[in-house]
Amino acid sequence: MAFLLLRRLVQTALILLGVAAITFLLLYALPADPARMIAGRSATAQTVANIRRELGLDQPLLVQFWTYLQGLVQGDLGRSYAQKTDVGALIAARLPATLILMAAGIFVEVLLGIALGVLAAVRRGGFIDRLVMMASFVGVSAPQFVAALLLLYVFAVTLAWFPMSGFGTFAHVVLPALTLGILGAGWYARMVRSAMIDVLNQDYVRTARAKGLSSFRIVFRHALPNALLPVVAMIGIDIGQFMSGVVVVEAVYGWPGIGQLAWQAIQQVDIPIIMGVTLVSALAIVIGNLIADLVAPLIDPRIRAR
């Protein structure tokens, strides 16, 4: 186990290094010029050249990358071009808002997904099953921004139950979390359904039925815990997906997380921030996958034995 963990940690470091290298190359190769962006339209060639030298952009690519890596291993993500502050601090300031949104969104997803998945599995083949399966398809086919605008229109504009945008109170988190949760619940529902169907067909469930236990007890106490393993793995994968996909929802709801930070940085060609957010998102993906792999054996002794 310890050896496995060590190997995964080395792999994680290598993957992050690779992500850093590819992102760096891509941003370098793109036609957008940050120095010109900072200098503004009317700046002279001399000013642009000065800014370029100041930011180290006149150095060869490899030298720039090496400098960046040296900072990175010390936890230094560089300085923002536009805001002139430490990228690490900027991200750290925005991260809590994104994490709150992520936790709330995953909470809605898991709750809704499990409820619908169990319902569909118990009523397998029936009308409710088909309805749930269809709804889950609609959920995963819906564009996030349309769902966000729809919830905004119904609950913020028409009914005025929740604020349009912003951050700070519980009411602010409801609509963004519902947007993420309702759409994502489809995957969970499908997975829980298929896992529940497998479990409900097993002998121990039949034994429980033969003992005369109530259906409710069988489903929730005996079957459901064994069907939750894939959900744990799914949450791990979801964590990574969230970090990457949060830009859209944060843009619609004016949520001050790292998605919004990235979106502003992209418009200003603020490369250090773009690099930083990409690396943090990649880290989230890798950690999420790690959680998915490591938690499974903790829950299920059969996997540990392998």
Add this chain to the structure above:
Amino acid sequence: MHVLKSMIRQPAALFGLVVVALVVLLALAAPLVAPYSPDEQMFDGLTLEGAPLPPSAQFLLGTDALGRDLLSRLLYGARTSLVIGLVANGIAVTIGLLIGILSGYMRGLVGNALMRFTDLMMAFPALLLAIVLAALLRPSLWIVAMVIALVNWVQVARIVYTETRGLVERDFILAERSLGAGHGRILFYHILPHLIPTAIVWGTLGIATTVLLEATLSFLGIGVQPPTPSWGNIIFESQSYFQAAPWLVFIPGAVILLTALSFNLVGDALRDLLDPTQRGRG
């Protein structure tokens, strides 16, 4: 034929098939069926105060902020979405097949390197990458298609890799090899045909993903650029006053949803038909 017949028997798959056919037909026939030109800004397309018109007999789905007919823009937008869907997805499936097959077939350095590269791409925040690329490149229809292809091939590569690894171990490949067949022959005549169903399924499911991604990029203003109509940029252009003219956001939104849903339904049904072991799963 047998595939088509089985699909018609499932209501969900049939629904998807009909909608997909309808979208393709309407996109092809856009110049014939569109009541107006998609770019024509009409005087009677706005209220006296200059606001867009709600749906009416004259403009079936209403008009947008510039007095253009929404229905006509949606019909031409279908062309944009489908072209991007086909091009981006065609490229993505081709790259995915190529890298998947090679990494699955070739042991040793090349195969390993390709698979490690795929693993690396899996750790990339895909949507973020697409947004960064689309924003910093000058967005156009083809750039958007390339960006989407660049992000979407990874999953196909992983699946093809796993399948190829399974095929290479099979006896008939061993038999071929002992008969003296070269790598090219084995790859093209014996492995590739087995991967066609996978390519078809992911090609179909991928169009749904692509339509959604294009809409998302265009909604952020970094996808297909106006005046070329795309379902995403129609919403982008209208979102600032969607409180006053909600149909401008929700009609295109419904069209995007319906199209993505239908490609997903067809893809899912195809997966069930072509690969019975996956039936009823994920």
